[in-house]
Amino acid sequence: MPDAPDTKTLVVVDPYSSGSVFARRAKERYGLDAIAVLTSQTLPPSLLASHPRQDFAAELRFSDVARTAAEIERLCGGRRPDHLVCGSEPGVEVYDALAAHWGMRPNSGPSEARRDKFLMQARLRDAGVPYIPHHKASDTESLVRWCADSGLAEYVVKPVKSFATDGVFFCSTPDEVRSACDRLFGRTALTGEVITELLVQERLVGPEYVVDSVSLDGTPFVVDMFRYTKETIDGTPVYRAMTAVEVGDHPGIVAYVERALAALGIDNGPAHSELVLTERGPVLIETGARMHGGLGPTLVEESSTHSLIDLTLASRVAPEDYLDGTRVRPSLRRGVVECFLFSPVAGVVAANRVKDACGGLDSYLFDTCPQVPGDRVEKTTDLITSYGRVVLAHADRERLARDVERVLDLDRRGALLDVVAD
Structure with a gap:
């Protein structure tokens, strides 16, 4: 990082996919230097390849909030960075944690509900916002029983932290639900995590x-x-x-x-x-x-x-x-x-x-x-x-x-x- 005292910095958490543009745009518009924080080494190669390393003054891997924040502050000359942005879906929770740590306009409520689709629907329900009937379980039979008891015609089965339609299955019978579970439990998701819980929901109809x-x-x-x-x-x-x-x-x-x-x-x-x-x-x-x-x-x-x-x-x-x-x-x-x-x-x-x-x-x-x-x-x-x-x-x-x-x-x-x- 440059040593000039007036240098301002932007931290980008997981600068992948569309978030790869932030470092260059921030430099062009605001003269900011950028630091990349990478949260996972097990994302798909095509996603990892979208990280423009040449646009960043420094790069580090996330360990925990305290140590990562301290390392970033060291790179910034002993002070917190000036700005922080989330680059892509895998970095949402780390971004939330760093924003809260530094008090940089953090979001409110549980960060997990912004990644976990089960918690997300529960937050909508509790707030009186129309939501999808849903059930989460770590075993196939629980999911099949819920479908049988729900009275619904069609279902969606997916990992609780699915993104990019990874592991999403449309089902209309208990056998199809069971087959989707067999294909998903124990598989490694795009996030690099082994799938141990699945969400089943009503399949919505409409545009x-x-x-x-x-x-x-x-x-x-x-x-x-x-x-x-x-x-x-x-x-x-x-x-x-x-x-x-x-x-x-x-x-x-x-x-x-x-x-x-x-x-x-x-x-x-x-x-x-x-x-x-x-x-x-x-x-x-x-x-x-x-x-x-x-x-x-x-x-x-x-x-x-x-x-x-x-x-x-x-x-x-x-x-x-x-x-x-x-x-x-x-x-x-x-x-x-x-x-x-x-x-x-x-x-x-x-x-x-x-x-x-x-x-x-x-x-x-x-x-x-x-x-x-x-x-x-x-x-x-x-x-x-x-x-x-x-x-x-x-x-x-x-x-x-x-x-x-x-x-x-x-x-x-x-x-x-x-x-x-x-």
């Missing part, structure tokens, strides 16, 4: 939305909203498209998210809330106390009047900039859609036609499909194993919709990537 917000001192501001399109592959939900929608067209969703954030104690910083608009109104699936992962923030930059990245950073670094940036409600400058591509098999790439097939579309913006012949791809079972994205943007919504259907049709037919199965 699914994701809502990104940023809060300051208990007042949230909804920055953007997307609608998901998913398909079910082998009992697991797989993302197919994420379409930007106008925040102002959904006041009921905005009001519900504000109630959910209050119940979960997300008073400061970003939140990424996924919900289903059921017949009885919005119901939360889960909220992450961090910025939208993956390409989400980039899509907001490409389509909206507001920047999710800049507002997230300002809420932690420059509250006056946050207040200035939230005076006007966001609106879309143009439509944008992220198409998620999937491989039905694991194997070796024989040909990549993504650019040739999609690059000429009127709304083509970019893709994330660098595979060349000889590269390996996995069978797509979740967001992490999707082999890439095609992002489309256009002011003409009908033209955009036609291009989306074209991309997804090509992908379903296997016309974008030739894979020789194992």
Whole structure:
């Protein structure tokens, strides 16, 4: 770290996925040097690879709050850092602990309820916010009995700290619940933890939305909203498209998210809330106390009047900039859609036609499909194993919709990537 006494520092906890942008943006906008705190060595390689080490003045691994805080303070010349932000989902609890340790606009209530989906739903229930009927257990038969006694038609089984759709199964019979449990108990999750507890919930029916917000001192501001399109592959939900929608067209969703954030104690910083608009109104699936992962923030930059990245950073670094940036409600400058591509098999790439097939579309913006012949791809079972994205943007919504259907049709037919199965 530089020795200059006026050097200010930003600590980023787990600077992965979309959180990898914070160090560079903080340097550009505020002249801050950044320290990375890494909480796990067992995350998926693709996630670990997104950490931009070159953007950080220092890096350390989390041990416990006291020792990690002391090491950070040593790097900062014997004082606490100036600012702190959470980069991605695995770092939420460590981020909360460090924010509380230094009194840096910490969130309220139990941090565990911002990661553990069972505790999350219980917080909603206790606050009188619509929630999903749910049950947690460490054995299969308890979960099967709850389903049999619930009177529900369909269920979702998943790890209590699942993210990126890891280990999520849709079930409609006790045998399917039992099969999901057999596949999950004892498995290592994306977080690197062995799965010893599972959550079973009612499967909600209705359109699914994701809502990104940023809060300051208990007042949230909804920055953007997307609608998901998913398909079910082998009992697991797989993302197919994420379409930007106008925040102002959904006041009921905005009001519900504000109630959910209050119940979960997300008073400061970003939140990424996924919900289903059921017949009885919005119901939360889960909220992450961090910025939208993956390409989400980039899509907001490409389509909206507001920047999710800049507002997230300002809420932690420059509250006056946050207040200035939230005076006007966001609106879309143009439509944008992220198409998620999937491989039905694991194997070796024989040909990549993504650019040739999609690059000429009127709304083509970019893709994330660098595979060349000889590269390996996995069978797509979740967001992490999707082999890439095609992002489309256009002011003409009908033209955009036609291009989306074209991309997804090509992908379903296997016309974008030739894979020789194992």
